[in-house]
Amino acid sequence: MPGDGQHPPQLVGAITDARTAKPLSLHFTKIAADGRGKAGTDCDKLLLKGHRKMGGVIRLWPDQSVTVGLGIAEGVETALAAAHSFAPMWSLIDAGNLAQFAVLDGIESLTVFADHDDAGLRAAEQCAQRWANAGREAFVIKPKTLGFDLADVVAA
Numbered sequence: 001m002p003g004d005g006q007h008p009p010q011l012v013g014a015i016t017d018a019r020t021a022k023p024l025s026l027h028f029t030k031i032a033a034d035g036r037g038k039a040g041t042d043c044d045k046l047l048l049k050g051h052r053k054m055g056g057v058i059r060l061w062p063d064q065s066v067t068v069g070l071g072i073a074e075g076v077e078t079a080l081a082a083a084h085s086f087a088p089m090w091s092l093i094d095a096g097n098l099a100q101f102a103v104l105d106g107i108e109s110l111t112v113f114a115d116h117d118d119a120g121l122r123a124a125e126q127c128a129q130r131w132a133n134a135g136r137e138a139f140v141i142k143p144k145t146l147g148f149d150l151a152d153v154v155a156a
Contacts, residue, residue, distance in 0.1 A: 009033065013058035013076050013091065015047075018102055025051035027058060027093060029076060045075075053093055055100070061088030069109040072127075074098050074120060077151035082113045084154070099123035103130060109137040115149040116142045 011029040016022060028046045047053055057072075060079055071089045073079040079091040092098040095115070099122070110131045114124035121142065128138035143153045 011076060015051075015053055015056040015058055015093065018055055018057045018104065021059070021063060024056045025053055027053075027076065027091075047093075054097065055102070056093065056097065057101075058091040058093065060090055066107060068107070069111065070104075070107050071111045071113060072098065072101060073113040073150065074115050074123070075149065075151065078113055078115065078149040081149075081151040081154040086111060086113075095119040095123035099126040101127045101130075103134040103136065107136065109139075111139045111141060113150050114140050114142040116144075116146055120149070 009031045011031055013027040013029075014023060015025040015027055017024055025048045030044045030046075058076055058079070060076075060083060065088045069088075071079070071082055071086045072092050073082055073089065074092055074095055074097075076091045076093075079089045083089045092101055098112070098120075110128065112124040112128055114120050121140075124140045124142070128140050131138035141150075143150060145153070148156075
């Protein structure tokens with residue numbers, strides 16, 4: 001039963017390989033009963049055990065919508081917040097995946113919505129630099145406030 005304590009409402013994302021779109025795993029985010037954010041537990045975000053996430057993305061828009069440009073962010077919440085003004089958007093799940101995000105054929109411009117923390121900024125810059133080195137446009141957008149991501153900015 002949704003929101004009964006044992007089984008809180010959850011946002012579920014299919015993790016697929018960034019290059020092939022083949023399914024890899026599932027990502028779960030526990031949501032507060034009022035829907036205004038994460039549930040606030042020690043384990044609000046979970047991945048299926050024993051499944052690969054490296055090289056994976058949560059495609060918030062289908063491949064046919066990704067033509068010339070793409071926006072990416074670490075977390076699903078940040079990607080959804082960015083989607084209010086930018087599309088198409090994908091989530092890279094975490095900073096490690098974002099840092100290693102492969103340059104994909106057919107995408108000429110990448111916009112990275114970075115988390116404003118050391119790991120997030122480092123990952124965004126590594127990703128953007130790789131895309132720039134491949135002759136693609138790459139932009140990094142970060143919140144002004146240290147420790148915030150775009151989802152925090154929207155919530156505030």
